[in-house]
């Protein structure tokens with residue numbers, strides 16, 4: 507069957523059938539709007555992200571499953587950065603008329619895998635045709651007690667700056683993908699490419715830090731550490747000092763860049779799409795943070811400290827100041 511035969515409403519029915527629905531029918535797909543109630547004492551937390559073909563992704567055959575996973579992952583990462591628990595999502599699709607139905611099914615496979623992994627329910631969306639490429643927009647709704655939510659504005663001079671996981675894998679993976687459309691090159695290449703195509707949102711760690719009251723400010727690293735830490739500093743009215751040598755890198759990243767001179771600090775400090783968490787906290791919370799990170803199964807590393815300088819300064823291993831060739835990705 508082709509998309510033209512199935513039609514808009516046939517496709518919506520097919521999408522709805524792929525996801526477990528909220529218990530009461532009026533809360534989910536099918537009416538003009540969805541009705542959402544947070545649990546008692548909780549505040550709703552909402553974020554939206556859009557992925558456009560040719561801008562955020564290319565559409566080589568076989569990667570639509572990962573694209574489905576990623577379109578939800580980037581939204582989950584935004585909620586993680588607030589310390590919120592994800593509960594529902596909305597899916598809006600603009601689909602080129604010629605896109606084969608089985609490719610749409612593969613995209614839905616990825617979305618439903620990720621939704622099941624994080625226990626989020628599909629509560630609605632919108633569907634239309636596209637005259638250019640595929641566009642996927644996901645809106646996510648979560649909840650948290652208002653007093654626990656972590657904003658970008660909470661950092662204070664003297665706080666330590668932390669980063670979860672490892673940085674630079676995704677940017678290196680993208681670089682390798684662009685150079686060499688089909689990925690062959692061994693396990694390390696596969697690892698970094700997968701970090702780009704299938705990022706892991708740090709939901710457990712984000713919630714744990716918020717619920718234990720351990721972090722003061724938090725953001726997810728989507729545009730590169732220096733740019734996103736810059737947002738924390740700007741909104742907190744402070745600055746930061748970072749030691750690039752302390753930025754956590756994966757063994758796979760290290761293996762792939764051994765012969766690169768100079769060392770590609772740009773990828774680590776400003777590459778983007780890491781979807782790791784960057785947060786600040788007073789130094790006396792170190793042990794408690796490391797324990798939460800261990801429970802969440804993700805490393806956490808101190809990479810610098812918050813200052814009152816008003817700007818982010820990154821030091822190279824020789825002590826000189828690193829000037830990124832661009833601080834992070836911007837669209838216009």
Ligand code: ADP
Nearest residue numbers: 518521535536537538597598599630631632633
């Ligand atoms: P409207 O005409 O008001 O835009 P639609 O006919 O587009 O309404 O949508 C009908 C129902 O189907 C709504 O409940 C909407 O949330 C849901 N829906 C439409 N597209 C999607 C989608 N891609 N994913 C999930 N639900 C969808």
Ligand code: MG
Nearest residue numbers: 631632633634
């Ligand atoms: Mg509609």
